[in-house]
Amino acid sequence: MNVLRILRVSLRALARNKMRTFLTCLGIIIGVAAVIAMVSIGAGARAAVESRFAAMGTNLISVGGSHRSMGGVQTQTGQYNRLTIEDANAIAKLPSVEAISPSVRSRAQVVYGSKNWNTQIQGTGEAYPLVRKWDVVAGSYFDDSMVRSAAKVCVIGADIQKNLFDEGENPVGKTIRINKVPFLILGVFKAKGESGGFGSRDDMICVPYTTAIKRLQRAENIESIDVSAVSATKTTDAQNEITDLLRSRHRIGEGAEDDFQVRNMAEIAEGAAEATGILTILLGSIASISLLVGGIGIMNIMLVSVTERIREIGIRMSIGARERDILLQFLAEAIVLSLLGGILGIALGVGVSKLLKYISIFSSITTMVSWTSVLLAFLFSGSVGIFFGFYPARKASKLDPIEALRYE
Amino acid sequence: MDKNIIRLENLIKTYIVGETEVRALRGVSNIVPAGDFVAIMGASGSGKSTLMNIIGCLDKPTDGRYFLDGEDISTLDRNALAGIRNKKIGFVFQSFNLLPRTTALENTELPLIYANVTHKERTARAMASLSAVGLKGREAHRTNQLSGGEQQRVAIARALLNRPRLILADEPTGNLDSKTSDEIMNIFEKLNHEEGISIVMVTHEADIGVRAKRRIHMKDGLIVRED
Secondary structure, three states: OOHHHHHHHHHHHHHOOHHHHHHHHHHHHHHHHHHHHHHHHHHHHHHHHHHHHHHHOOOEEEEEEOOOEEOOEEOOOOOOOOOOHHHHHHHHOOOOEEEEEEEEEEEEEEEEOOEEEEEEEEEEOOOHHHHHOOOEEEEOOOOHHHHHOOOOEEEEOHHHHHHHOOOOOOOOOOEEEEOOEEEEEEEEEOOOOEOOOOOEOOOEEEEEHHHHHHHHHOOOOOOEEEEEEOOHHHHHHHHHHHHHHHHHHOOOOOOOOOOEEEEEHHHHHHHHHHHHHHHHHHHHHHHHHHHHHHHHHHHHHHHHHHHHOHHHHHHHHHOOOOHHHHHHHHHHHHHHHHHHHHHHHHHHHHHHHHHHHHOHHHOOOOOOOOHHHHHHHHHHHHHHHHHHHHHHHHHHHOOOHHHHHHOO | OOOEEEEEEEEEEEEEEOOEEEEEEEEEEEEEEOOOEEEEEOOOOOOHHHHHHHHOOOOOOOEEEEEEOOEEOOOOOHHHHHHHHHHHEEEEEOOOOOOOOOEHHHHHHHHHHOOOOOHHHHHHHHHHHHHHOOOOOOOOOEHHHOOHHHHHHHHHHHHHOOOOOEEEEEOOOOOOOHHHHHHHHHHHHHHHHHHOOEEEEEEOOHHHHOOOOEEEEEEOOEEEEEO
16 A cells, blocks of 8 residues: 555545544544644743843953862852952953953842832943943943942942832932932833843942942952953953963962952853753653543544444455554554644644734743744654554454454 | 455454453365365364455464465454555455445445545446446435345445455345345345456355355364365
């Protein structure tokens, strides 16, 4: 029997019991749709993360504290921190470094008039907009002298303007209270928007890091230093210069571990993308389980179908069907079932992925249908058909023609 | 081509049912020359169905040898037997054994599907075969739309399709009234006379048995009489 003929025979058999065919397909439809939708959510998150880091610029380097072994006990990364303002100033003088901004972070309650909001307070240097490639659209950023004098000034993110000020009200020149300390608003950052599941980047306020240390945190050291290299190609040079500088400043002997971390954005992005990759795999595997269940449904129905058609199998064998002919006939039915389910499932999965953003509670989820996942789902559903169809088909092909003919 | 279509040499068939051994055939030998029309007769349990299954290559003997058209069948495997059934034997059963919800034409052309014949040739040969048994114009009817006699004629058309040397009929008239039985037997006689196709038929009805050229009577797994 050639492929087309086998296909026609199996289609005819499936058309005889349309409701059963549809219900059997449904298991595969749901499985494939779930895999595609889940993978598209994961891929969407990954794309969002990547674009977010790309927007920060590839010449951005982050210098942070490192974990350190204290008597054999490893402390949490970043907990032990010896980065100082002097370190930051020394880094600023390195040849491959364009600008630096020391960073101190905390959360605080912010009050303006009768409204209040809880947000992230970012202590930065005056070069922060340059280092982070983030423009101030209204007003201006604080300058060098304000940083030195630990002035009570701030620049707010677009979300803060939205949440604390009435529409049309200009926040520049107003005073807000951060942890009860009054701060003068100098400017507003350009809105960056949502980023796939990681919250808004516009929900933050920048103050001079000196002010943050003195008035908000009462800490001595800075947490990290944002550094921009003079160009993207100089990023590696800058990283090496910073590492050498900090090792000598911190008097770290030959062979000893760094007590700081120097990472460029590409590396950080890679780490974050890896995390979303794991998320994708996790979501995908959960969805695959439903595909597996769908496969078992096919096996079940094929076994029923073989039992119902024992006599037909006997007739076919008596007029010359070989084992292979019977095996292929039933295997083809299982594969047609699963591929049919696969195609409908792809349509449903792609549809769900595309429509997800129109449902309000999911609106912040970015989805990206990858054609590899569609192809994989299709091939996987085909394999499910072969895998779960083989046992019933083999059972059919091994029937004894005499008993099959006698079967009532 | 052998001048003897069937040669049976001391066929023995034993089944194990639970712990007891059932000896269905206890040494059957016979020769059926090409063009013969034999009726195998006997009560139920006489071994005639077992013999029929072996002759039809659906079953293999426990011992003894069976030559079909000069070829030793006893040594062949399942798939080779399927090929023999497809090419050399046409089956006609008591219960017709047509595929349900399938047209007469589709039922008739079924053997050619397993013989890898093109669609065009299949249809042409199936149509010719159907008109040979007087079913011209009924090819698009489904199995359940046909009377018993018509269904048996479709079965005969199907049996004839691969131009077999041998037709095996297992109680072909068992489910039919006497008028229809007569029509079916007429078709068999015509095929035997005009086409020279050998026919082996199992029956327990004496009036059907007399239509054959020769009768083999079986009892307890042995041939007891021939006439």
